[in-house]
Amino acid sequence: MILVLAVIIGVLYAAGTYLLLQRTLTRIVMGLALMGHGVNVLLLAAGGRAGAAPLIEESRAVGSYADPLPQAMALTAIVITFGIMAFLLALAYRSWTLTHDDEVEDDVEDRRIAQLQARYEAERAEYDTTEQR
Numbered sequence: 001m002i003l004v005l006a007v008i009i010g011v012l013y014a015a016g017t018y019l020l021l022q023r024t025l026t027r028i029v030m031g032l033a034l035m036g037h038g039v040n041v042l043l044l045a046a047g048g049r050a051g052a053a054p055l056i057e058e059s060r061a062v063g064s065y066a067d068p069l070p071q072a073m074a075l076t077a078i079v080i081t082f083g084i085m086a087f088l089l090a091l092a093y094r095s096w097t098l099t100h101d102d103e104v105e106d107d108v109e110d111r112r113i114a115q116l117q118a119r120y121e122a123e124r125a126e127y128d129t130t131e132q133r
Helices: 002-020 025-046 069-099 108-132
Strands: none
Touching: 002 025, 025 069
């Protein structure tokens, strides 16, 4: 059973990562949702087998209790994923309202900095070749 869960977690992470690397906001939101589900399955799989309620009783062994921490962390992950998804959906709606397109555009400032970096590296390479002579 743990092998099936590991495969499911891997598929959810792989599909989520693939969708997060796309340029459209709808695919990014879907990728984040898949990764959130992968995190939840991972946390619940890390909890191990179900056990007795974690109440103190004299008749039970210490190892037979269920660990409540993975369940609490899964609930926290659900809330965090919901908040991030709500924010991304608001960004996607704003982008669609302004441009009627949900594709993420390149930042003009990033292109300018990349050009400056390329020019700097070319000048440095030229300086290094003149130094060696």
